[in-house]
Amino acid sequence: ACGGTTQDDADDEATAGGDEPAATADAGGEFETGLSIAMLPKSVNNPYFEASSTGAETAVGDLEGEYEYTGPSDTSASSQVSYINTLSQQAADVILLSANDPNALCSSLEQARAAGTSVVTFDSDVDPSCRDAFVSQVDGAEVGRTLIEMMSEQIGGEGQIAILSATANATNQNAWIAVIEDELANNPDYANMELVTTVYGDDEDEKSFQETQGLLQANPELKGIISPTTVGIAAAARYLQGSEYKGQIALTGLGTPNQMREFVKDETVTEFALWDPTALGELAAYAGAAVASGIITGAEGETFTAGELGEYTVGADGVIVLGPPTRFNAGNIDDFDF
Amino acid sequence: MSLLSPPAEEQSQTRTGSSRLDAVLRFRELGLVLALVALVAVTTSANSRFLSQQSIRDVLLATAITLLLACGMTMVVLTKGIDLSVGSVLGLSAFGTATLLSEYPSLPWPVAGLVGVALGAACGAVNGVVIAYGRVPALVATLGTLYVFRGIVYFWAGGSRVNAGDLPRDFLDFGTGRLLGVPYLFLIGVLVVLVVGQYLGRYRGGRDLYAIGSSEDAARLAGVAINRRLLQVYVASGALAGLGGVLHAARYGTVDASAGSGLELNVVAAVVVGGVAIFGGSGTVYGAALGALLLTVINNALPVLGIDQFWQRAIVGALIIAAIALDRLVAVRVGRSLRRKDSHVG
């Protein structure tokens, strides 16, 4: 599998292995019960993580553990550090983390792990040396390819496009954008498409809204916008809906069906994609429990069973991939509720 | 002991100072207008789409909410206070209004809007009571309520958000709708600016605010009902932030607990750029409105000009400093000229 949101780094891998507390995989082993599992999202006031939390809670319930959902209200790495410290102080068995920064959390994560806490990241990774495993929503390359493919379909494979991203430092966003850029440069299908700019809405509604507006003004020839973030795509859709650009500009990206339903119905948006954040949370919880129970250590090739989600295999760098993204359009959107 | 002959009848000539002062004040707002015009001209020459209908509408829409908050902030700052809680109040009201509308879709949206405004006014009343009757400095009190009100929204919202799809169609239409091409929201903003401007300039209550900000001791001795006025001002600021929240909900459709975070410093910046003295007693709401407009136009123009996004904040910061430096320059000049003519016995 591909590294997803992190760059491959053989050295890190080597040191990671060396640093880890002596643990050997016990592939057929049972999940321990009574594990205390805490989910630490980028920030607590985000429906996306709320959905993940629901999934994780279900899983922890099935595993008869204790579940906690806690985190800062701002999306800063320094606030997350305090929460990691708190959790390690409380001797949590597992931390499920969506990181605001790939490096800033490392030292406190190391301290937590030294104190016996297993760390599984999901959604947004940290440096592989600082966690046991990473549950990736999808294969990073797959997301990038899906996004550019949808865009190409919607604008007829020709014209200028732009990207509306989240924060400038978001690991996953930047990885997907890299894939998109790579596809545009190397895939002959997209030879007539041009990426003019990438702007950052910081995962804030207003900012994303204004950036969309700026994009359209600055680039009169623009044909489409890709927004690989749920906040961004909703804000952009909302702007397009109320402007003269509605129907003129293609918009796709990653969004939740509940947020986007209205825009799909009124044809502001044709098609977008996302994975199921609830399943993501659920898988993360199982992965965390698997690490804590010694079923996996995060080494490539290990397997575990994530309840009803089925069996998963750990890929290179300890990455576990949930599955391909789902595309949502007028035809299927009413089948989903998250 | 009469040392001097009685003053000659020179009453007619005493008006010189006023015209100079007026000229200077007018110059202050004129300066903003000129800066605006220059900015628009440059941007348009770089990209003619900047003056397209859509683009103008976008700017007006984006200004509308800041305009409301700037009105409230102007009143507060005139009394030598500050209201740092406006962003949080806006968030609370936006979330409250949106939640109300999504849970009771049959409720006419103006009613929900009024609830939002009332919510804002209630927050303002908390500020006002603490500041006027609790004698807590405004900066301290509103810094506190900035946290408290935001905490309440978080508490209320949890991780949930209200999506555009949950809101009544007519409410959202109002958010983007327009009269003769001008967005409703902007019209509301302008209306509020005019009303507040008249009140501040031409009504005793408004002048009292200047008096309080200029010298609270003197105001007390002059019999100004300071506590009542302060309470009113913070309620007004809260209510306007509440109204801002309602408009925010209508315009963006998506509302979560962080709506309006960090807005307070933008609003203070607009007011300061607009020439309202941060230590009270002078400035007009028209200036503040122009300040808000200028900042919004800059925010919109920089991307159009192709200026790197990362420079925007830096430029806004530099602009704030330039604006107050300009004010200072003018004030020094006026001060000097006033001093020269400061002889009282004719």
Place this chain on the structure above:
Amino acid sequence: MGGASVDRSPNGVVEPVVALRDVSKSFGAVRALRGARLELFTGEAHALVGENGAGKSTLIKVLAGVHRPDGGTVELDGQAVEFGGPGDARDAGIAVIYQEPTLFPDLSVAENIFVGRQPRGRFGRIDRAAMRAAAEALFARLGVRVDPDRPARGMSIADQQLVEIAKAISTDARVLVMDEPTAALSGVEVERLFAVARSLRDGGAAILFISHRFNEVEALCQRVTVMRDGAHISTDPLSDVTVDQIVRRMVGRDLGALFPERTAEPGEVVLEVDGLSNEGVYKDVSFDVRAGEIVALAGLVGAGRSEVARAIFGVDARTSGAVRVAGRSLPAGRPRAAMAAGIALVPEDRREQGLLLDLSITRNATLPRTRSLATLGFLTGASERRSAREWTGRLQTKYGSLGDPAGTLSGGNQQKVVLAKWLSTQPKVLIVDEPTRGIDIGTKAEVHRLMAQLAAEGVAVLMISSELPEVLGMADRVLVMREGELVADLPRAEATEEAVMFAATGQQEAA
């Protein structure tokens, strides 16, 4: 014996317009008023005198609704009233000119006068033209020219006081209270003020006048009330008492001479001012002051005396000229250098320039000397307290404790703290700007004695004063400034009232 006032009541009414009965008021442990009494009748001008801190200002603040009394009553037309605030008192027809000007610096002069009472036109809008006209009319009545549209910021104290007066008379009050309104005014303005006050009095208003200047009291008032230590001492028709009697009641003892005998021989030149100029304010001012000499700088308000003093001390800039102390040139704009050279400046506006009102008396009294009071660069507070106790003691300052904020002292005691602050630096050159403004007669004599003593010890004293008797009584030499220029240098023998006035105004006395 008080029958005089009954006679003077124009309509034979014998009931006082205003009566304060057994009023007491404490600030913390300070009992500012203990059973104070006062009655004002229509058509009389009543003087209220007493030492600094006697409670005069506090008493009128009770009358004006600023302070709520702890005990006693305020009666209006025989009815006990309770004022909720200054607004209530104003509405009841009581206008007050407070001791310290209370203007709104950002508002125009006209608005300052009419705050809360602006004339209104249609829809309750303020009629600015009417307001301006009314302000102009008021100034015309006072015979002064002040631009009603200029902001109050940057006005001289005298101008501010004029605006205060205009504000007070604009209400056509039945009771006009003036708390040392003349302290900042020169003769001509005082005359005009009195003329207006007399016409108000003759129109049936009651006037309460607080002053430390007995010639003014005599010029305006019919009766005089003396207060001491917050209590009422006596009320008499002015014709029945002598100044000596009043002073004895005020201070509770006999007073020596107001101006001490002085015989010191001036020594070396200590302070040299050479061609000092500041664009537009004063130009080419040159003089010198010798050790042991008291030189007075006289002139009308606004002549530029204070500016010169400030430039010498270095708080204000100067455009050209030199200042030398004992032959050594001082850099411009560096007060610390001036202090190091031995200059001390007691500024004219004690609240703005002299004191940190919120900080303790100790901190105020030792501020210029923190460095010399420190041991190895550190201050523990003990040395500061010792110094403060010593110097406030020498000046017989009245205070509760040294830790009290300076702002809680009465005006005169505040002035003493400023004096203590500067005398403690043991200067070679002492510049005092209106050193006895707002100071009671007893303290005034003390201050004069102190200045004489300092001169005798070899200090060069430069005294700016608007009080001619003080100038003539104290100075070895009188310098006179007019419109920013030094126009006369009169040795003591030639310094008569007429000569100084002539130089100050540039014309012969009119009447």
Place this chain on the structure above:
Amino acid sequence: MSAEPARTRLSLGRLATWDVGVVIVTVLTIVVAAGAVEHFGTTRNFGFLVLDLAPILLLALPMTLIIVTGEIDLSVASMVGLTSSLMGVLWNNGVPLETIMPVCVLVGAVLGAVNGFLVTGLGLPSLAVTIGTLALYRGLSFVLLGNTAVADFPRDHTAWAIGSIGESWLPNVVIPIVALVAVFVVVLHATPIGRSVYAAGANPTAAAFSGIAVGRLKFWLYVTSGTVAGLVGVFWTLRFSSARADNADGLELTVVAAVLLGGVSIFGGRGTLPGVVAGVVLLASLQNALRLADVSTEALTVVTGSLLIVSVLAPNLTSAIRSAAHRRRRPRPPDEPMHLLSPKRERTAS
């Protein structure tokens, strides 16, 4: 009205109340939390606590002095961010850390000097100026580093930033913190400079008339603030081993809140450093304890805000209540015999 001993005691009591109050509340909070909140009283947790409060405490030191002079510096967090970004850029360009760290502190001083010049040289209101530089410096820090993060700082340095002294639980940062706190306390409370700081805040005009170069004093305070911000920028970067443009975003309000909680008057002229230190510790330990007690973030926010208001409101209310009670209890003034000369007597006579 000569010096009464009772009055002296009272005023001393009044002065001491606030600091002692904050300190007592802080100690109580820690004791109660240690008893009631599991995991709070451990040395390891105190280590975390110190690391958490370090940047706030350091920034609060110069901020206290600045607020005492009646000014404010809202740009501190942006200066931290800018020095952090600079550190990243320099490191990316191969400059050794031994050079980078002093350069960053120096640049912090320069940034502070810019604030100082705008406030004292041009005489602009500091609240407005530093809102301007808050945006300006943060913007520049994004200009420098854009959206990238620099994270490959050498391990021995980053380990120092979170490490402990020898075998103890005390983090290394305790050493510079204690040193700086001591210096600031002595300077503010026991030197002529400190006296000037209070004087400048209480009445700048009178301070100038007392020979204090108010402008120069404030200028150097801003430089100090920038320098400390530079230090914090370096510390922050090493602690999180991540140089990012948005480091410490929004921290300025926390710092101001902590200073005000410590009893410093926003109008200048009043406040003490022990109070501020207690205020910072109180805020941080309360947050730490509540987090450990699984109290939600929302509650943390509300508590912080309420504490700030209550800290100023409570003394005001108690004094209001006390004086109201005093007025109610006041003895009726004794009926003095009417003075012979009183006009009231005349009235009755006629």
